[in-house]
Amino acid sequence: MAMNERYEPQSIEGKWQTRWEQEGLFRAGRRPDAPKKYVLEMLPYPSGQMHMGHVRNYLIGDVYARYYQMRGFDVLHPMGWDAFGLPAENAAIKDGVHPVIRTRENIESFKAEIKTLGYSYDWTREVNTSQPEYYRWNQWFFLRMLERGLVYRRFSKVNWCTGCLTVIANEQVKEGRCERCDSEVQDKEMPEWAFRITKYSQDLLDALDTLKEWPDRITAAQRNWIGRSDGAEVDFRVQGHDAALRVFTTRVDTLYGCTYVVLAPDHKLVAQVTTADRRADVDAFAKKMAAQNKTERLGEDAEKEGVFTGGHALNPVTGQPVPIWIANFVVSDYGTGAVMSVPAHDARDFAFARKYALPVRVVIQPASGDKLGAGETLEAAYTEDGVLVDSGDFTGMPSAEARVKLAAKLEAQGQGKATVTYRQKDWGFSRQRYWGTPIPIVYCEKCDPERKGLPVPEEQLPVRLPDIDTQAVLTGKGEPPLAKVPSFINTTCPKCGGPARREAETMDTFVDSCWYFARYLSPKYDAAPFDPKEGKRWLPVDIYVGGPEHGVMHLLYFRFWTRVMKLLGLSPVDEPVTRLITQGIVNGADGRKMGKRYGNGVAPNTIVQKYGADTARTYVLFAGPPERDFDWSHEQVEGVFRFLKRVWTLAATHHASSAEATHSGPYEGKALETRRAAHKCVKRVTEAIERLSFNTAVAGVMECVNALYAVGTPETPAEKAAMGEAMRLLARILTPFAPHIADELAEAYGAKASTVTEAWPEFDPALVVDDVIPYAVQVNGKLRAEVRVAADADEAAVRAAAEADDKVKAALEGKTLRKFVFVPKRLVNFVVG
Numbered sequence: 001m002a003m004n005e006r007y008e009p010q011s012i013e014g015k016w017q018t019r020w021e022q023e024g025l026f027r028a029g030r031r032p033d034a035p036k037k038y039v040l041e042m043l044p045y046p047s048g049q050m051h052m053g054h055v056r057n058y059l060i061g062d063v064y065a066r067y068y069q070m071r072g073f074d075v076l077h078p079m080g081w082d083a084f085g086l087p088a089e090n091a092a093i094k095d096g097v098h099p100v101i102r103t104r105e106n107i108e109s110f111k112a113e114i115k116t117l118g119y120s121y122d123w124t125r126e127v128n129t130s131q132p133e134y135y136r137w138n139q140w141f142f143l144r145m146l147e148r149g150l151v152y153r154r155f156s157k158v159n160w161c162t163g164c165l166t167v168i169a170n171e172q173v174k175e176g177r178c179e180r181c182d183s184e185v186q187d188k189e190m191p192e193w194a195f196r197i198t199k200y201s202q203d204l205l206d207a208l209d210t211l212k213e214w215p216d217r218i219t220a221a222q223r224n225w226i227g228r229s230d231g232a233e234v235d236f237r238v239q240g241h242d243a244a245l246r247v248f249t250t251r252v253d254t255l256y257g258c259t260y261v262v263l264a265p266d267h268k269l270v271a272q273v274t275t276a277d278r279r280a281d282v283d284a285f286a287k288k289m290a291a292q293n294k295t296e297r298l299g300e301d302a303e304k305e306g307v308f309t310g311g312h313a314l315n316p317v318t319g320q321p322v323p324i325w326i327a328n329f330v331v332s333d334y335g336t337g338a339v340m341s342v343p344a345h346d347a348r349d350f351a352f353a354r355k356y357a358l359p360v361r362v363v364i365q366p367a368s369g370d371k372l373g374a375g376e377t378l379e380a381a382y383t384e385d386g387v388l389v390d391s392g393d394f395t396g397m398p399s400a401e402a403r404v405k406l407a408a409k410l411e412a413q414g415q416g417k418a419t420v421t422y423r424q425k426d427w428g429f430s431r432q433r434y435w436g437t438p439i440p441i442v443y444c445e446k447c448d449p450e451r452k453g454l455p456v457p458e459e460q461l462p463v464r465l466p467d468i469d470t471q472a473v474l475t476g477k478g479e480p481p482l483a484k485v486p487s488f489i490n491t492t493c494p495k496c497g498g499p500a501r502r503e504a505e506t507m508d509t510f511v512d513s514c515w516y517f518a519r520y521l522s523p524k525y526d527a528a529p530f531d532p533k534e535g536k537r538w539l540p541v542d543i544y545v546g547g548p549e550h551g552v553m554h555l556l557y558f559r560f561w562t563r564v565m566k567l568l569g570l571s572p573v574d575e576p577v578t579r580l581i582t583q584g585i586v587n588g589a590d591g592r593k594m595g596k597r598y599g600n601g602v603a604p605n606t607i608v609q610k611y612g613a614d615t616a617r618t619y620v621l622f623a624g625p626p627e628r629d630f631d632w633s634h635e636q637v638e639g640v641f642r643f644l645k646r647v648w649t650l651a652a653t654h655h656a657s658s659a660e661a662t663h664s665g666p667y668e669g670k671a672l673e674t675r676r677a678a679h680k681c682v683k684r685v686t687e688a689i690e691r692l693s694f695n696t697a698v699a700g701v702m703e704c705v706n707a708l709y710a711v712g713t714p715e716t717p718a719e720k721a722a723m724g725e726a727m728r729l730l731a732r733i734l735t736p737f738a739p740h741i742a743d744e745l746a747e748a749y750g751a752k753a754s755t756v757t758e759a760w761p762e763f764d765p766a767l768v769v770d771d772v773i774p775y776a777v778q779v780n781g782k783l784r785a786e787v788r789v790a791a792d793a794d795e796a797a798v799r800a801a802a803e804a805d806d807k808v809k810a811a812l813e814g815k816t817l818r819k820f821v822f823v824p825k826r827l828v829n830f831v832v833g
Helices: 009-023 052-070 086-095 099-116 132-147 197-210 216-226 252-257 276-290 347-356 399-412 470-474 510-519 532-538 554-567 604-611 613-622 634-658 669-690 694-710 717-734 739-748 795-803 806-812
Strands: 036-041 074-076 151-161 166-168 185-195 228-238 244-249 260-263 306-314 321-327 338-341 416-422 441-443 490-492 499-502 541-546 577-582 772-779 782-790 817-823 827-832
Touching: 009 099, 009 613, 009 739, 036 052, 036 532, 052 074, 052 541, 052 604, 052 613, 052 669, 086 099, 099 604, 132 151, 132 510, 132 554, 166 185, 197 216, 197 228, 197 416, 197 554, 216 554, 216 577, 228 252, 228 338, 228 399, 244 252, 244 260, 244 338, 244 416, 252 399, 260 306, 276 306, 276 321, 306 347, 338 347, 399 416, 510 554, 604 613, 604 634, 613 634, 613 694, 613 739, 634 694, 634 717, 634 739, 669 694, 669 717, 694 717, 717 739, 772 795, 772 806, 782 795, 782 806, 795 806, 795 817, 795 827, 806 827
Parallel strands: 036 074, 036 541, 260 321, 541 577, 772 827
Antiparallel strands: 151 166, 151 185, 228 244, 228 306, 228 416, 260 338, 306 321, 441 499, 490 499, 772 782, 817 827
């Protein structure tokens, strides 16, 4: 076929997208005997319009999906919609459009934009979490977990968003405000449903060591969130009462130095330990604390303040009474709601003691070096391990040993024991909103007088969301919206058949995204959430791409859910993902994160319409390493478009002479140079893709194109054949980045099918060996020159060549050489002073 001399992406991209879809090139299962690769990006919430952050996220996965398909794998690369949630419901209230309608419109718009970019999705596996066919299985999981004690009803303090009018998870509270709407979050006591994720805390923690291909910052965030603490529980008897205060401490070795204990203002024993003369002050302080959010109270900058209750507790090892205080830095739902305070060896306790003139008693001395003075002369707490002093029989004992033996003594006396606690709490997931999965529970006064809830029989699933009047119901405050729908809320008891009421709350939408990756395996399967046979074939996900902001929410929740699926006999694996890739942020040209807030967003369709999808794709990949942020540059977009035009012009210029040229003899001169440039490019791009360096891969293609231009017009049969080979290789290695132009060029140079159906090209090792290689020459880390030396040159030869360079000479003149750094095959650095 003849090639058009002009590069016109709009005339070729739709053509190839239609062909790919008609031929079903991206349907998983086309190679049942081949090894599998499951490549997945975090499913989007369909807001109606894509932004460049979406483009980048999906591109990372698409590069790997296409690459692995060319590598001979059977690739699963699906897409779906995280369609429930507050944004659609809030938009419905604002605009008077039902969430069903708004969500459907948004999905249609979002999907159309996705398709213009040429992603290699298997659309036969599309899922929508707001459809009954999907959320039925959320309810099924709920019932199975309820049977196993992994779901329970509790009455507790929750985070109440004053803007969204619903409970939100701890992870969704940022500096006392809702991360979604930025409204104030208040503490509120109410009943809720919770998943017992803490049953898996230690397993989730231990397994982090097996996630070798997860970013360290994600595993570190999860490790911190789970927050294992090894320590001891200690009981302080309340003087004059039968009650005891139980505290947890990681430093039981400092117990002899405890000079006061502190309770949360709403601790159940505050009223009992408070004396009559202190009642008014204690009540006033407790009331003040109740009006503050715990996140605000516990902030690092929050002033530590408290009130003495008048009561005392007995130190279990000394028998001495210590005063009982209440303070803002202790909360009732964290730990035991009580702490022992050792001001000499804890910075917070020290500051509090100095503020309120409480005793400071030194009981740990450094193992070596200067000793601490008396408590009243201390200028700061000593918080390190050391050797115990003034600690009875434990005096002279190292801290680590003392912790073990003191815990054993407390247990023998019935006053405590060694134990482990976790920062992680159970996941409260019931929400007081409409647009979510109904919780399959009913309440019957006759059969369930304590309102623990009766499960809906499985054969009655799904419990469907009713159609409601958006304005009349959603805008009401107080009880959940579903409580105002008689046709939904009124039902019959599954036990006695009498009148009953349905649960009016819905599930947190994180439930939807906990297991969606498994529904993709068999989205039409009706006997279970997914076909276990497909689970054995495809799980775990090999590559998962998404934002690092999901580190302790989605990424932790779906690790938990995968364990539940294994418990239920569905999943063959404990961990859902082998390799996690977290992409960086796309900033606007002003350096701020793209979005409506700053009005600096760039709509992908504007780039596609002007420059084509391949330009949008290649620019985003070339702009920087996938895990790093980058600033949008219209000039660089133009530059990438010019590069693709150069690729097109190169192919069109040599098409007539080289597309069908053959040569069987040796290659020399320009012909050999052409082949070397192409094969080096294949090697460089392959290695760059494997190490997640797409910008380097694109740079490698650019370098190859420059080299092919430099060799000039092919004249001999060998030169023409070499150019034809180079163009065919170039088309195939462009496939993951710019698939439309790749397929068009390949077709022009003789391909009968899409490049994605061809094998990934192999390079000839003999053609990629350099006789001469470049070395970057730095002086104090700053690039000064580049020298080219023999590939087998040793350190001395490279140094000599560098020192002979005029720019390097000038930079070294008059300086004293401190160090010479030699990095083979890459660079040298003169460190001078």
